[in-house]
Amino acid sequence: MSQPTDQTPGVDEIEADIARTREQLATTVDELTGRLDVKSRVKGRVEQTKQDAARRVHVARDKATDPDGRPTPPAIAGAVAAVALVALVVWWRRRR
Structure with a gap:
């Protein structure tokens, strides 16, 4: 077998690179899964719309009534x- 030189990566470096690549791939898959999960995106949007509507009703009620x-x-x-x-x-x- 040949001796590793400064230019050839060692086993530890290759394994670290593989681990980094796996982490990046897992992150990318998670992001794509989130983008493609329409049901949860719709639920999130509905919840946000409900919160916005409740806030607007509260503001309108505050404007339409006096402190009493x-x-x-x-x-x-x-x-x-x-x-x-x-x-x-x-x-x-x-x-x-």
């Missing part, structure tokens, strides 16, 4: 305007 929990005048005006608009549309559609 009573509706603010702009909120009351908006509600009255919405009811009036719905009543107008119903009335208009029945006339046709």
Whole structure:
């Protein structure tokens, strides 16, 4: 057998390189698996959307009520305007 020289890698170096390559391959496979798992991605997106909606409802509720929990005048005006608009549309559609 020939003696290893400075230019030829030793057994330990080759084994370390194989271990690094396996680690990189495992990481790549895990990333691809995550990208291809549509069901879990959809569940994550649904959960994120629910959290966003809950946050927005909380912000809107805070804006529409005073510190005592009573509706603010702009909120009351908006509600009255919405009811009036719905009543107008119903009335208009029945006339046709």
